Amino acid sequence: MRILQIDKKDWSAGLEQSRKDYTLIGPVKEGNNVSKFRELAADEEPDFSITTTTMSPKSVVFPQSEVMFTFTTDSGSPDCNIMQAPETNYSPRAVIGIRPFDALAMNIVKMNFDTPEYRDPYWCDAYEACTFVGLAVTDPESCDFSTSTGTGPFDRQGLDVLLVDSGDSFLAEVLTDKGEAWMNSAGFDREADTDAEKVITAMRADAEKKIASTVKFANIDKKETLDLYNEEYWESISFPCLNCGTCTYACPTCWCFDIQDETAHKKGRRMKNWDSCMFPNFTIHTTGHNPRDTKLMRVRQRFMHKLKYHQSKYGKGIMCVGCGRCVTSCPVNIDIREVCRQMNS
Amino acid sequence: MQTYIEKIREIAARLLKEETVEMVIGFQEGTIPMISPPMSVRTVEDVEQLTWSSHCCINLANYLTDTKGKVAVFAKGCDCRSIVNHIAEGKVQREDVVIIGVPCHGMMERHTIISLFGEEIEEVVEEDDGTVTVRGKGREEKYQRSDLMRQNCRVCVHRNPVLYDELVGDLVEVPADIRRHEEVEKIEALGTDERWEFFEDLIATCIRCYACRDSCPTCYCPTCFVDEAQPQWVGKGDEEPDVMTFHILRAFHTAGRCTDCGACVSSCPMGIDMRAFTKKLEKDCLDLWDWEAGQTADERPALETFQPSDPEDNFK
Numbered sequence: 329m330r331i332l333q334i335d336k337k338d339w340s341a342g343l344e345q346s347r348k349d350y351t352l353i354g355p356v357k358e359g360n361n362v363s364k365f366r367e368l369a370a371d372e373e374p375d376f377s378i379t380t381t382t383m384s385p386k387s388v389v390f391p392q393s394e395v396m397f398t399f400t401t402d403s404g405s406p407d408c409n410i411m412q413a414p415e416t417n418y419s420p421r422a423v424i425g426i427r428p429f430d431a432l433a434m435n436i437v438k439m440n441f442d443t444p445e446y447r448d449p450y451w452c453d454a455y456e457a458c459t460f461v462g463l464a465v466t467d468p469e470s471c472d473f474s475t476s477t478g479t480g481p482f483d484r485q486g487l488d489v490l491l492v493d494s495g496d497s498f499l500a501e502v503l504t505d506k507g508e509a510w511m512n513s514a515g516f517d518r519e520a521d522t523d524a525e526k527v528i529t530a531m532r533a534d535a536e537k538k539i540a541s542t543v544k545f546a547n548i549d550k551k552e553t554l555d556l557y558n559e560e561y562w563e564s565i566s567f568p569c570l571n572c573g574t575c576t577y578a579c580p581t582c583w584c585f586d587i588q589d590e591t592a593h594k595k596g597r598r599m600k601n602w603d604s605c606m607f608p609n610f611t612i613h614t615t616g617h618n619p620r621d622t623k624l625m626r627v628r629q630r631f632m633h634k635l636k637y638h639q640s641k642y643g644k645g646i647m648c649v650g651c652g653r654c655v656t657s658c659p660v661n662i663d664i665r666e667v668c669r670q671m672n673s
Numbered sequence: 674m675q676t677y678i679e680k681i682r683e684i685a686a687r688l689l690k691e692e693t694v695e696m697v698i699g700f701q702e703g704t705i706p707m708i709s710p711p712m713s714v715r716t717v718e719d720v721e722q723l724t725w726s727s728h729c730c731i732n733l734a735n736y737l738t739d740t741k742g743k744v745a746v747f748a749k750g751c752d753c754r755s756i757v758n759h760i761a762e763g764k765v766q767r768e769d770v771v772i773i774g775v776p777c778h779g780m781m782e783r784h785t786i787i788s789l790f791g792e793e794i795e796e797v798v799e800e801d802d803g804t805v806t807v808r809g810k811g812r813e814e815k816y817q818r819s820d821l822m823r824q825n826c827r828v829c830v831h832r833n834p835v836l837y838d839e840l841v842g843d844l845v846e847v848p849a850d851i852r853r854h855e856e857v858e859k860i861e862a863l864g865t866d867e868r869w870e871f872f873e874d875l876i877a878t879c880i881r882c883y884a885c886r887d888s889c890p891t892c893y894c895p896t897c898f899v900d901e902a903q904p905q906w907v908g909k910g911d912e913e914p915d916v917m918t919f920h921i922l923r924a925f926h927t928a929g930r931c932t933d934c935g936a937c938v939s940s941c942p943m944g945i946d947m948r949a950f951t952k953k954l955e956k957d958c959l960d961l962w963d964w965e966a967g968q969t970a971d972e973r974p975a976l977e978t979f980q981p982s983d984p985e986d987n988f989k
Binding site for chain 1: 703704705708709710711712713731735736784787788793795810877878880881882883884886887888900908909910911912939940941942943944945946
């Protein structure tokens, strides 16, 4: 691993230079105090003042709505009812300023979309087009509990480059060939001073120390599924829930989607839209029977999936990276840290 | 605030102890600043968890439609009107609910506080002198409470419960000079194109999580029109025509029933002020039919009935 140094005065020019090879994506503020990751306009730079964007960067590879196929229902057409691949663009894209917890979330979501049995081409092609230029969290938000979820403010997992803001410059850990390629494209090639590694280690320790919020989940893995399932606390946990999709949409690891055909004037398209286990429609059968027809069942499912089933299935911890988005965005303050505590106790 | 909290706990404890109700619906302290989530209490021991704050923004009438047996609910002016609306529409039986009225001093707007303070907030403390102290990491600011109020609370003329069995405090005075439709008048003054642009901008960040619908007491359809599959009225994606259709149709469904409680705005994770849709309909109901939602359980909401005096010719 190489550590390079980027003077902040050279940052804009480097970004600009990399645009010849990459589409740039980064965090931006929009609307009323909200922020998200999206393609940066020609004169736009990623806003590094945002620590945790309102919406996670999962949309970079898993858009809220995506066309899977197009088709015609015109019986006079030779292509009638034949699915056609939509126009796509998987040219290189650099995701600048993704935070370590969100990069780990990409790895977690990958476990669902890229399996030995099946490879989701939409997600995987978009993912492979990405170079993740991460930004270490030097000032964690109070709902950040990422140090207890297998990541942390300076974690390198899932990243191609890790930038560390060291005042007048960024120290850049170049972690992969993809990262090397983006740094080359941007013209960032100055080796950092020999003490850079020490500086980063010290900053990392400092940032990790600032995270006061933690969760424990080892006992959840040991407990019987049905014992957890039948606990009384689901009643009080689920009581305030509105069954909106906020937590699932803000979450970087929630991967569920719905497939819808939209047809008008004999032209159609098959859409892949985000879906949410909080919605009654999520599980309704064509018979009208709904196996999860109460909000208690739906709330329980979300937490059991994240904190129990995921551990049991993959043996790689929980399906949560500790970003804190669901905690801060839930309209009724259902706090996954508190749910985890109850399940683990 | 403290006297409210004491009274709330006292009433809840008594109703549970005397077995007047099986459950009390109120608010509890949140785990993060600026939110007091709803909770249900079934035992006298748990009554101590009940609280009151300037962040009780959720409308508790929304929790009455799923309950069984007799329940007590704490209700601000707007919540109370939503309960009245539920009674008028047959969703709640009057004898099944004990309404504990909370004369309301207005709730604060989380998004406003975040905007003003400009960085992560760790604590918000209301002082007795009408000021609010907001603390972040190593920084503290003081604001006037009146500057942090939700817009719907600023223009509210129904701060006192309209129907109640008990009260937690004295009725509050409502200022006489409230221009309740000031925001609507500004939008009405725009040209057609500008108005459309205004609404396009308004919903630009909508993620269709449906928190607005799901926090709304009037949105209790067993299957919302956006969730219908046969026929499918609206696309499910994030494209503007579908998102706009959702917001406009939802607003129309609440016409004559919306009490401007602001739960939709407070619940929205994207800080969208969808009251811009519903407030206009409230104004029209008032102007056209002298109708205000939730003032009486004895009359049907404006758009569910007609009278010879209605302004439209087709009703005559």
